[in-house]
Amino acid sequence: MIYGGIEAGGTKWVCGIGDGHGELLESETFPTTTPEETIALAAQFFRNGRALGGVGVGSFGPIDVHRASPTWGQITTTPKPGWARTNVVAALRSALDVPVALDTDVNASALAELRWGAAVALKTFCYITVGTGIGGGAMVNGEVLHGLLHPEIGHMRIPHDQARDPFDGACPYHGDCLEGLASGEAIRQRWGRPGQELADKAEVWKLESEYLALGLMNVICTLSPQRIIIGGGVPKQSSLLPLVRHRLRELLAGYFDAPDLKQAGAIDRYVVPPTLGDRAGVLGAIELARSAAQHREP
């Protein structure tokens, strides 16, 4: 049996087909435009392929991930124009007539990294993406964390030294939350250019590492993950993760009694990029579909 998966991002959608063993048989990427157009392109991709056992979606959020909820499948309060209240699950189900599974993009990526990537054999870990926005997914004791809604790590509040960084923050809801200060969009607004064009500006990455280290500190204080995986476009700047790890150790200040957090060499294996790279999201989405099919009532 083969399954479809969509990494439904705010900037682009990645659609893929796989057999549930961590390999992509085929895939296609297109920009996220209107809900109608984007969902139609995805449906077209899957209709052209072989019969699918189901389609999984790892979506940007916030989304309603609770199956028992009347609004299950809906993208809820997103500031992305046109997308608030779009029900991705309902639209795909009616277009494709197959079962559709849903989770956040970051929970899907976490799932893929658990199966085939940087979190194999871990029970409790976190997957954070730093791209246009900042999102975080988590597994705790081997299960995906949803709780009341789902984690929204990007919207936590962190110290912001206005004297050092007078930028007010880019989040339309919270101003200078973590996402408002450290997302790719925040970098673009603060420095007037996207991060890819700022590779040689040391002050950009020093400041960025300060905010990300504060965010990771708070994740460690709250979720106590065994490892933190950081994906997304922004950490592709190769100087960034070493700066984040260094600053994080300073912030932790030796309080947390674990070699992973105290030793310079060990923290390199604690804060890591995704082993599956950019394929984590779509592979995780396929795994959502496979796992839902396996657990479905006959």
Add this chain to the structure above:
Amino acid sequence: MIYGGIEAGGTKWVCGIGDGHGELLESETFPTTTPEETIALAAQFFRNGRALGGVGVGSFGPIDVHRASPTWGQITTTPKPGWARTNVVAALRSALDVPVALDTDVNASALAELRWGAAVALKTFCYITVGTGIGGGAMVNGEVLHGLLHPEIGHMRIPHDQARDPFDGACPYHGDCLEGLASGEAIRQRWGRPGQELADKAEVWKLESEYLALGLMNVICTLSPQRIIIGGGVPKQSSLLPLVRHRLRELLAGYFDAPDLKQAGAIDRYVVPPTLGDRAGVLGAIELARSAAQHREP
């Protein structure tokens, strides 16, 4: 079968005996002095009672809660004088010759609130105590959260407006972390008197509610709890929780699409005091012992 429990706090120890149904048969409280003296008093209390099926400890931290670890049972990097590297489990086991179970004081309280209190029927929730220090425990999908170590919610970093509050913070490790700004000890250092003597000072509780609301905001962004229970001495100031709830709703800014977080009346049932009050810790510790006995290999 009856079991013993200890809420091992940094200020006082509460020892109790119970039958595992949420009732305390007897209890005794004494101040926390040196490890030797305090542990000896606890051992004496339990030796005077009937035969116990085991003793559970809910301890201040940080502690090593991983049974497979060579330092399981140890209080690790606490700044409390004399207590760092004390192995509470080993000392009690050798004094009493019964099985000893261990978790953080806040995880024990969370467990008690799950069984008989404010978290009955919940799967994912958080128990925070604001006393001399600030601690947080959590259950996720019905299981206690440990992860790499255990949550240390008090040490997360939050915005600190030095112009409004020039106090540098009371945490010996992190200065102005949440605990450094908002614990009972921080209140005492900032205002020169303990919180109990500041009941009529509106500015004290306004500032305190700002910090606690920021902390809860970060907990919601990370753990996505279905409810947050706040115990400890500081929230006994009756004006505090209403201020925290009000400020929390402002900070969330309508982004989180759940009635519990959006509606003024509903948030009163989302951020709540412990139903079991000050007995949550010791009842949870007894439950740790009962639960460990039930799951023990015969």
